[in-house]
Amino acid sequence: MADTVTISEPRSLAVATIMARKGVNEAAIEAAVRLAAPSQVGRSAPPALALIATGPGVWLALTDEPGEAWPDPLEAQLGDLAAVSDQSGSYLVWRIAGPGAGALLQKGVAIDLHPDAFGTGASAVTVIAHMGVILWRPEGAEGFEVAAFRSYARDFEHWLRAQAL
């Protein structure tokens, strides 16, 4: 591949699924976590908490500064507004950056990753090589982030490396 790609070591972050209770809108969630609950991807001021929209009223919250007893503080913030499930054990997150990052991922992703179609802040729940992934372009950083189930880590890593040859 002519364009270089950097594939990070997978990171284990503090992760949680936020599912809004019946009738609770995005604005209420936003207010509670003091962060724009985006239709796609958002990132708060420090302590950096990223919210990735994964479905109607559903977000994946990620942070590498979880503090004590994650996700208790997040649950406390949301109170009766949303259900929170810890997913820190579920996902590993890869950062794929460099001029060839999009082309590499496009080999596995059957949705359009062209910047016009999948720009900064975009997210998608999709599949790469029969492995479910959550994929987004983070705000304020170049490249893509991909969350895949921990049980697939070895095979997902193998797929990534095979494409990067």
Added chain:
Amino acid sequence: MSRLAQGGLIDRNAPLTFRFDGRTMPGFAGDTLASALVANGVGLVGRSFKYHRPRGILTAGSEEPNALVTLRAGAKAEPNTRATTAQLFDGLEATSQNRWPSLNLDLLSVNQLAAPLLAAGFYYKTFMWPAAFWERVYEPIIRRAAGLGALSGLPDPDVYDRDHAFCDLLVIGAGPAGLAAALTAGRAGLRVVIADEDWLPGGRLLSDRRLINEAPGHIWAKAAADELASLANVRWLTRTSVFGVYDGREYGAVERLTDHLPNTPARQPRQRLWKIVAKHALLATGAIERPLVFGGNDRPGVMTASAVSTYLNRFAAAPGRRAVVFTTSDSGWDTADDLIEAGVELAAIVDARDAPMNAREPRIRAAGVRILTGAVVADAQGRQLKSVDVRDRDGRSLSIACDLLAVSGGWSPTIGLASHLGARPVWSETIASFVIHQPPPGMTAIGAAAGRFSLAKALADGASEAARIASELGRTATPASPMHAYDEPVAVRPLWHVGAHKTKAFVDFQNDVTDTDVALAAGEGFTSVEHLKRYTTLGMATDQGKTSQLNGLALLAKATGKPIDQAGTILARPPHAPVAIGVLAGHHRDEHFRPARRTPSHDWAVENGASFVDAGQWKRAQWFARPGERDWLETVNREVNAVRAGVGVCDVSTLGKIDVHGPDAATLLDRLYANQISTLAVGKVRYGLMLREDGLVMDDGTVSRLSETRFFVTTTTVNAAKVMQHIDFARQVLWPALDVQACSVTEQWATFAVAGPKSRVLLQNLTPDLDLTNEALPFMGVVQHRWRGVRMRIFRVSFCGELAYEVSVPATLGDGLVRAVFEAGADLGVTAYGTEALGVMRVEKGHPAGAELNGQTTAGDLGLGGLLSRKKDYIGRVLAGRPGLTDPDRPTLVGLRPVAQGARIRAGAHLLPLGAQPAAANDQGYVTSAAYSPTLGRGIALALLQRGPARHGERIIVHDPVRAGDVEAEVCAPVFVDPQGGRARG
């Protein structure tokens, strides 16, 4: 040598050598294998499929039916490669196929003598009796005699890639129409993908001498391609065949990356599979010239006129020394002109039309060429063509010596792709062929593919259609720079058959179907085109009848007395051109055939000698063999005994886990499970049974209540995704008003069963500050705890029937937990056990699992009828009450013990009353699970037996005709160990 002294798009400064059937020959860069063979005067290239007739090269493109060879050797052998599309490289090695012992002397060509027997439907008629002979005797012989190239039988050494492309416009074909379209769209800023199967741009422009802007067309094509390559919004895919059109404007294509290189660079993919999603597509695939049907039309030396032009103009290779052109169209005259220009002696033009008017006629006549109008070639003579028998307009026969016959039966637009989604081709009288009127959504045919054959029309068509698409997408297409070309005559008057002829006249060359086969099929009543196709195999070869379909259809129309547009049409199917299976598999081969999921303790299990078994995508430890153990049974027995007597540990993280939260969570779970859940106290666990809507059992598992509004549900490993889907369906579709949230947390928790009489002691060592007494954590209770800074949950549940716990921590700490557990249990002799021991213990305890939860059993069948709640409604309740499911005669869960101590029962065996004939009428049930119980020292089994619970103590026959034979067994209760269940509560 038949190489012309000058001309052609070959690189005379780059000489190459190659081998065909062991003979070394020269060629040039820019040749195809076919053109290099032509340049070396090789006429005989293969043997035909059925009659083993000598065959040469018919075409110069991907429609080639005859010149199929095996390229390369050993594991890299590529059988059935079309010599006409294989780009020549230095050291290329090719061998002919379907001949024995050699191409020149093929003993199986005696099939020709038996030809009267091998007519259409021969196999159906001849090999009918005895029926048993078909599979064992006839078919293998037929397959050996009639076939194409053979696979190497070795693993494919190549790697294959895949990719996805998204565009506003996909242009299929880089001939004049396609290039004009891509240029227009590319300049307008559209995202364009242009795919072409050749390695040079230009399509037909490479093969003829037509001019664009007063220069040879291939020069214009090169300039257009260079401009396209410079545009960032255009992706140019060379050596790429679009092979299929699918719903949602999706297209499949294969890009050949290294097939033209002598050696594949290490790890470089050989081919790439593309999935292309295109808002619009232009079908610029051109047209294919049809052969004519006359005697001996398959002899080496007979070639389509357009192919002759291609070999002369593009490859500077003369396919013969003395030629005759037999044509029904104006384009045949172009080839005549090309032959004269190349200095090949042209003996005659035979035009079936009475008075063809052609601008080229004076020049050709001036060259001294005999022009016969209203005449036909009735037969071609010679093993390699030596002469043709012409019947002139007055019916007189004359023989003309020649070694090349260029035939032109008119052109058929290449519209196979357009009919992939079911669009019927429509007959066009003007061009005497089929065109497409209602192509798939987003697709438009242009240029020759639309039946507009002249160069001027092709260029104009491409530019205007691309401009239309650009404006539809809100872009402005700047007028393309002028493309001036001659609007040459393209008239044709079809001649479907020459009339009387003496030798075999072929319609489908690749499948050896003749004109008489078509007539015979029609005569025997196969008058539907679909029946004709299957009866004669016309058009069913790897070329999908690209050169034969229309000729066959026309002969069928003639035989049935119908006009051609009422004879029916055949739809093409993907793949448009053959595709290697390897490229479809891509990354997914060998151990990566499908992704594997590894449990949190995987590395630990590997270190401890685990053998793994696939459970869905999961790799689960099956057992942990120790040095000195003779077989797996010894290992498993040791593991079971260790659990029953001490303490064992098993990774059960693969069980499905679902968080169900919200004010209405209890309500939803009451509706999902057959038993009551809402009454479950906080801190308690309950067994839960889920039915499908049809009343049969769907899955089972446990439900834990962590707070008033928070439940934690487990499922079986295999049904994890299905149950998650079921819950989402229930809360989103069935009862959207309920305020309940659910998500899968299967991956979140690493869970280990810690089981056996010493399990409490072990856990107490692990968590000294936790109260694990029976009072604090009774059977079917759950406690939450913090361990190494994270949440830990301990569930007091037991699958094996002993005192047991399931301990969960986030998967991040799974590996740490299993190691900590083994440290905590080192003094207790803690033993790792796998799924096999787990399975043995659950059979000993009579717990239904996968073999019993098989989608055919009711709660009653499994002895769980008592769980069905009468106090509430739930999914499956009504249909669980239908007579068929409440029939007391239904096979119901029992245990079986072989009467003879050492006898073994196998799962799948059927149950018969003592003394009954082994017949289906006497079948009373079957064995679902069987195991050797080390606890009891004998074989045991679970089975579904008619009125089973009432028959405890009865003896029956376990009938197993395909394996161990019959075993006499005693029916018993399905719980073999600790029937009172006291151990789990201890």
